[in-house]
Amino acid sequence: MENRPLEYDYTVAKMFMLTTILTGIVGMLIGVILAFELAFPGINTILGDGLAEYTNFSRLRPLHTDAVIFGFTLSGVFATWYYVGQRVLKVSMAESGFLMFIGKLHFTLYVVGVIAVIVSLLAGVTTSKEYAEFEWPIDIAIVVVWVLWGMSIFGLIGIRREKSLYISVWYYIATFLGIAMLYLFNNMEIPTMLAASPAGETGFGAWYHSVSMYSGTNDALVQWWYGHNAVAFGFTVPIVAMIYYFLPKESGQAIYSYKLSLLSFWGLMFVYLWAGGHHLLFSTVPDWVQTMGSIFSVVLILPSWGSAINMLLTMKGEWQQVAASPLIKFMVLASTFYMFSTLEGPIQAIKSVNAIAHFTDWIVGHVHDGVLGWVGFMIMAALFHMAPRVFKRELYSKSLMATQFWIQTLGVVLYFTSMWIAGITQGMMWRAHDEFGNLAYSFIDTVTVLHPYYTIRGVGGLLYLVGFLMFAYNIYKTMTSGRRVEENELQSASPMGA
Amino acid sequence: MFHWLEKHPFFFAVGVFLAIAFAGLVEILPNFAQASRPVIGTAPYSTLELAGRQVYIKNSCNACHSQLIRPFKSETDRYGHYSLSGEYAYDRPFLWGSKRTGPDLMRVGNYRTTDWHENHMKDPTGVVPGSIMPAYNWMFTNNADINTAYAEQLTVAQFFSVPYNKPVPMKDGSTKIVKMGASVAEANADALAEAKVIAADMKDQNIKDAIARGEIPEIVAIIAYLNSLK
Numbered sequence: 001m002e003n004r005p006l007e008y009d010y011t012v013a014k015m016f017m018l019t020t021i022l023t024g025i026v027g028m029l030i031g032v033i034l035a036f037e038l039a040f041p042g043i044n045t046i047l048g049d050g051l052a053e054y055t056n057f058s059r060l061r062p063l064h065t066d067a068v069i070f071g072f073t074l075s076g077v078f079a080t081w082y083y084v085g086q087r088v089l090k091v092s093m094a095e096s097g098f099l100m101f102i103g104k105l106h107f108t109l110y111v112v113g114v115i116a117v118i119v120s121l122l123a124g125v126t127t128s129k130e131y132a133e134f135e136w137p138i139d140i141a142i143v144v145v146w147v148l149w150g151m152s153i154f155g156l157i158g159i160r161r162e163k164s165l166y167i168s169v170w171y172y173i174a175t176f177l178g179i180a181m182l183y184l185f186n187n188m189e190i191p192t193m194l195a196a197s198p199a200g201e202t203g204f205g206a207w208y209h210s211v212s213m214y215s216g217t218n219d220a221l222v223q224w225w226y227g228h229n230a231v232a233f234g235f236t237v238p239i240v241a242m243i244y245y246f247l248p249k250e251s252g253q254a255i256y257s258y259k260l261s262l263l264s265f266w267g268l269m270f271v272y273l274w275a276g277g278h279h280l281l282f283s284t285v286p287d288w289v290q291t292m293g294s295i296f297s298v299v300l301i302l303p304s305w306g307s308a309i310n311m312l313l314t315m316k317g318e319w320q321q322v323a324a325s326p327l328i329k330f331m332v333l334a335s336t337f338y339m340f341s342t343l344e345g346p347i348q349a350i351k352s353v354n355a356i357a358h359f360t361d362w363i364v365g366h367v368h369d370g371v372l373g374w375v376g377f378m379i380m381a382a383l384f385h386m387a388p389r390v391f392k393r394e395l396y397s398k399s400l401m402a403t404q405f406w407i408q409t410l411g412v413v414l415y416f417t418s419m420w421i422a423g424i425t426q427g428m429m430w431r432a433h434d435e436f437g438n439l440a441y442s443f444i445d446t447v448t449v450l451h452p453y454y455t456i457r458g459v460g461g462l463l464y465l466v467g468f469l470m471f472a473y474n475i476y477k478t479m480t481s482g483r484r485v486e487e488n489e490l491q492s493a494s495p496m497g498a
Numbered sequence: 499m500f501h502w503l504e505k506h507p508f509f510f511a512v513g514v515f516l517a518i519a520f521a522g523l524v525e526i527l528p529n530f531a532q533a534s535r536p537v538i539g540t541a542p543y544s545t546l547e548l549a550g551r552q553v554y555i556k557n558s559c560n561a562c563h564s565q566l567i568r569p570f571k572s573e574t575d576r577y578g579h580y581s582l583s584g585e586y587a588y589d590r591p592f593l594w595g596s597k598r599t600g601p602d603l604m605r606v607g608n609y610r611t612t613d614w615h616e617n618h619m620k621d622p623t624g625v626v627p628g629s630i631m632p633a634y635n636w637m638f639t640n641n642a643d644i645n646t647a648y649a650e651q652l653t654v655a656q657f658f659s660v661p662y663n664k665p666v667p668m669k670d671g672s673t674k675i676v677k678m679g680a681s682v683a684e685a686n687a688d689a690l691a692e693a694k695v696i697a698a699d700m701k702d703q704n705i706k707d708a709i710a711r712g713e714i715p716e717i718v719a720i721i722a723y724l725n726s727l728k
Contacts, residue, residue, distance in 0.1 A: 041623075041631070044633075154507065164501075170510070174518070192650050195649040212590040212591040215587055215588065216533070216583065217586055269518055270521075273522060284581050286529050289529075363597070447630060
């Protein structure tokens with residue numbers, strides 16, 4: 001190994017950092033609008049009756065979930081890959097013109113795909129399947145983007161100097177394979193443009209429309225096998241990849257246990273896919289599938305907590321860093337929220353709990369303590385760690401980071417506590433009977449009771465968005481006016497201005 | 499073994515793929531054929547109903563309304579008989595939803611009427627005080643896409659043998675034939691004939707005028723679909 005460190009090329013990483021921030025702002029802003037639409041329905045027509053179709057809750061809802069999943073999170077995954085990949089494989093993108101071309105093409109087509117998704121969802125072009133709403137032309141574009149990313153991963157691995165793949169690379173490979181398999185099978189559809197009438201007419205109707213290969217119960221089973229595991233391989237696996245790299249780097253501590261990381265990785269790979277059935281408890285899918293989904297969800301605590309505990313123990317004896325560095329705070333709280341969320345999920349997957357929780361806001365709360373607390377915090381921490389190294393500048397403001405941390409933490413807490421109460425209240429009211437065995441509440445009673453919780457949730461979401469804007473500002477100022485730093489200041493803890 | 503795998507990316511990737519593909523094979527395949535068989539009394543959607551279903555999807559109604567009645571007393575009291583797998587045989591995609599911000603709609607055709615939907619879609623709080631559902635006024639001006647619905651009918655009939663123009667057994671022992679037109683013009687004419695029956699129960703003069711001109715507003719199609727949910 002040379003004494004001089006390699007000059008890594010972060011061109012593509014920087015591009016994806018930009019889309020992480022932009023799609024993050026868009027996705028979270030839409031989320032806040034949706035939250036307040038539920039609390040104050042008048043906001044549905046905030047831009048007037050003429051545009052109501054495009055500001056309406058139901059039209060915006062898939063845009064929120066997809067902007068956060070395929071915009072913010074996926075951009076963050078790509079940004080960190082183009083940063084982490086080079087460093088742990090000890091090879092620079094600049095060494096291969098081909099891989100650099102692939103990386104830039106990957107980014108360009110990704111941006112085209114994001115724009116196509118925004119336009120089509122606003123127009124109401126959707127297949128209705130959650131997180132797989134895109135019609136077949138966009139599906140094909142997404143497959144191309146994904147294959148390009150795969151070429152980048154395996155291309156970089158192919159020219160690596162470090163022969164052993166670091167833990168983070170395992171997780172990036174798993175992300176690539178998992179999403180590829182799930183996405184392909186869940187989006188099997190037949191374009192209706194192929195139809196020919198008995199009279200011989202062809203080419204009528206919307207050219208982009210398609211019909212699912214699966215019907216009813218099968219469609220639901222495939223969809224939630226996908227839906228649950230899109231969470232697994234989008235919100236868990238690549239985020240674990242990030243924390244395995246960034247926490248040891250930032251803290252200067254070695255990973256606590258290699259064996260624990262092995263157990264967690266292979267355990268997660270094997271167990272996660274089984275758990276999709278917990279989205280379909282008491283539905284018309286076979287009972288044994290439901291039971292398997294329920295049981296494996298509980299088993300899933302083991303590999304999930306394995307990773308999270310491995311992270312917390314990595315900080316063993318170094319807890320003063322948590323107090324001293326807001327960047328470490330983000331990562332430690334992220335792994336804490338990961339533990340919290342992966343305990344809450346299995347509890348909701350127990351049949352008797354699910355009978356109350358399913359279809360309520362408790363599920364929405366669960367998603368958000370995972371995504372805001374774990375995914376969001378970890379991606380922002382990763383970008384905070386990357387910024388000084390990518391721009392060769394000091395992080396603009398430590399105090400702004402600390403303020404952001406507390407504002408967002410408060411936001412997350414308000415979000416999930418209000419949704420717990422809302423969900424359990426509504427679940428209990430739906431099933432309540434009076435002394436004569438009649439339903440105790442009409443449906444609307446169970447809606448109006450939620451108003452205060454919807455309002456609190458909206459405030460929580462708004463606080464998180466405000467924190468995210470502070471994050472964007474901090475990164476922008478780092479890029480433009482942070483103090484220039486030398487390589488020797490970038491060994492472990494990131495340099496931060498006041 | 500793990501150390502070896504970590505130095506051999508190809509075999510590592512194969513190992514990961516086997517670990518993650520296993521569960522899907524075991525859970526999804528065994529019941530696949532059985533789960534897609536219709537129960538007696540389940541008929542395919544007519545052209546207008548299918549166009550209405552597309553309006554339902556276009557506006558993501560499934561973001562707030564489920565179509566899945568779980569086998570609990572509280573649910574069967576509120577919504578009717580619990581859902582059976584075969585009732586969904588012609589649902590592509592399924593529309594179970596994952597969140598009940600509003601009530602379940604699996605059997606809404608049993609207890610709501612055309613005029614109720616008309617009033618409710620225009621002004622939800624006027625019908626259900628306290629409702630947080632927004633109005634869907636654009637459904638009264640946008641026209642439904644009958645051609646795409648017809649293309650979908652042809653596609654499912656060809657690829658999945660959905661029994662259009664064939665007798666389908668009903669619960670009372672009779673049979674029902676759901677018609678699919680032989681041409682685009684015939685499909686549009688059939689849909690318009692069905693739309694006229696719906697519009698006759700509606701108050702909005704603009705809708706009646708549109709139908710008289712041979713147009714089918716989205717609201718008429720979606721009401722036809724909602725009325726078919728039983």
